Amino acid sequence: MYLSKFTDYSFRILIYLGSHPNELFTVDELSNCLDLSPHHIKKIIYKLSKNNIIESSKGRNGGIKLVRNPKEINLGNIFEITEDNLNITECFSKELNTCNLNCDCKLKPILYDALNSFRSTLSQYTLDDIL
Numbered sequence: 632m633y634l635s636k637f638t639d640y641s642f643r644i645l646i647y648l649g650s651h652p653n654e655l656f657t658v659d660e661l662s663n664c665l666d667l668s669p670h671h672i673k674k675i676i677y678k679l680s681k682n683n684i685i686e687s688s689k690g691r692n693g694g695i696k697l698v699r700n701p702k703e704i705n706l707g708n709i710f711e712i713t714e715d716n717l718n719i720t721e722c723f724s725k726e727l728n729t730c731n732l733n734c735d736c737k738l739k740p741i742l743y744d745a746l747n748s749f750r751s752t753l754s755q756y757t758l759d760d761i762l
Contacts, residue, residue: 655694
């Protein structure tokens with residue numbers, strides 16, 4: 632299983648912002664520091680600010696910063712916010728499932744349990760734990 636680039640980059644941005652709590656950053660500064668596309672950063676900033684994780688303000692004195700204390704930013708919550716597709720196999724998707732073993736398959740519940748364990752483990756940690 633791979634995290635999407637969106638989730639991976641979101642974690643990177645949060646770690647960077649959390650490591651510099653009293654500073655404001657522009658998209659270009661984050662792009663240069665993290666070697667990420669400004670386009671990706673803008674989409675991530677939009678999503679994280681929409682969920683009150685970060686604050687983004689425009690203008691001369693604007694910039695990007697964390698809104699919450701890193702102790703209040705749960706990694707499992709970030710995962711849920713940023714990871715759009717958790718269909719780790721075809722059978723997790725009703726629309727894309729073509730497997731004819733679906734009714735008798737005993738693998739799907741195991742994979743579902745593994746995914747829930749992954750979520751649960753992430754939820755035990757905050758941004759503060761990884762700074």
